[in-house]
Amino acid sequence: MRSSTIKLLTVSLALGALVSAPLLVAAQDAPEGSPKLIVPERILDFGTVAQGEEILADFTLSNEGSAELQVKTVRPTCGCTVVEFPKTIAAGEKGLIKAKVDTGEFSGPISKSMLLMTDDPETPSMSLVIKAVVKPYVDVLPRPLVRINAIQGEKASQKLVLVADPSVGEELEITKVESSVPQLLASFHKLAKDKLMEDRGPYQYELELSLADDVEIGPMNAQVSVYTNHPKAKKVVIKVFGVVRALLHVTPNRIQFGAVEAKVKPGRNVIVVNNRPDGKVMLTEATVDDPAFDAEIITIEEGRRYQVTVTIDPEARPGTRDATLTIKTTDEQYPELKVPVGASIQ
Numbered sequence: 001m002r003s004s005t006i007k008l009l010t011v012s013l014a015l016g017a018l019v020s021a022p023l024l025v026a027a028q029d030a031p032e033g034s035p036k037l038i039v040p041e042r043i044l045d046f047g048t049v050a051q052g053e054e055i056l057a058d059f060t061l062s063n064e065g066s067a068e069l070q071v072k073t074v075r076p077t078c079g080c081t082v083v084e085f086p087k088t089i090a091a092g093e094k095g096l097i098k099a100k101v102d103t104g105e106f107s108g109p110i111s112k113s114m115l116l117m118t119d120d121p122e123t124p125s126m127s128l129v130i131k132a133v134v135k136p137y138v139d140v141l142p143r144p145l146v147r148i149n150a151i152q153g154e155k156a157s158q159k160l161v162l163v164a165d166p167s168v169g170e171e172l173e174i175t176k177v178e179s180s181v182p183q184l185l186a187s188f189h190k191l192a193k194d195k196l197m198e199d200r201g202p203y204q205y206e207l208e209l210s211l212a213d214d215v216e217i218g219p220m221n222a223q224v225s226v227y228t229n230h231p232k233a234k235k236v237v238i239k240v241f242g243v244v245r246a247l248l249h250v251t252p253n254r255i256q257f258g259a260v261e262a263k264v265k266p267g268r269n270v271i272v273v274n275n276r277p278d279g280k281v282m283l284t285e286a287t288v289d290d291p292a293f294d295a296e297i298i299t300i301e302e303g304r305r306y307q308v309t310v311t312i313d314p315e316a317r318p319g320t321r322d323a324t325l326t327i328k329t330t331d332e333q334y335p336e337l338k339v340p341v342g343a344s345i346q
Helices: 002-029
Strands: 043-050 054-063 069-076 080-084 094-102 108-118 125-135 138-141 145-151 157-164 174-179 184-190 204-211 218-228 235-245 248-251 255-260 267-274 283-288 293-301 305-312 319-329 336-345
Touching: 043 054, 054 069, 054 125, 069 080, 069 094, 080 108, 094 108, 094 125, 138 235, 145 157, 145 204, 174 184, 174 204, 184 218, 204 218, 204 235, 248 336, 255 267, 255 305, 283 293, 283 305, 293 319, 305 319, 305 336
Parallel strands: 043 125, 145 235, 255 336
Antiparallel strands: 054 094, 069 108, 080 094, 108 125, 138 157, 157 204, 174 218, 184 204, 218 235, 248 267, 267 305, 283 319, 293 305, 319 336
């Protein structure tokens, strides 16, 4: 009987040693202390804010661990800017992430997030969110986004109406209008009583956007800022996108062969489009001022659209070439179109 008791005691001690061994190893491998991040409010809801108002948000970070917390980075999404954040937070201390959201380009409910990354072993990353409902107290109708597509020399304009929210009871007066592009012109006037939109109050303005005669050819990306006396809409932003096409449009505007072998007779194309609404334009000749190149006109749609193909002569000598393609037309205003041509012939 005694012998059995001794054996059971020996087995129990052995099992106890096996169970406790990993715990001892784990205790020896664990760091002396680690940080612990606590964010009391991960979502800050600012309710209804006026469009154009800047939201300033402060997120409190607490380090409730026993080691210093390293804040690796704070990555904002589109529309949100991180002003500042602490690089480290000592154990038992707090820090602030200061962020802001410019609501000038938003309308309705918004949710802007940031990704916070730290060295907290339990929570290495988390999202912080700024929420609000952005209310435009001055509406731009039909919408604060304008697209203008025009042809060089063409008179192009669009009209908008700015209306103050009648429920607020504030007067509206436009004090000035600024365009980020000098060739995009803006004018405004207060609508007469017989021109007012129904049920939108008495404070309504018509804003006309037009292109100057010397507007540059190419894409347009502009912003029109309308300044008012409205306490909740000091600045109203209107985005303008579009393109001004040349009367005779050549694309691409440069031919670049790169490094090529002449013996394979490589070729490149340009397309010439006649955007004149009132007449046909013919291409009569296409030449390159370097004998290493040949040019050919191919009619796609007579008077409207052409392809000009430039090829390299198989017998052309090696070397770097910088030449000019000259396209002659029947257009009185643009009798010649010139396109740079480059190649490195092997």
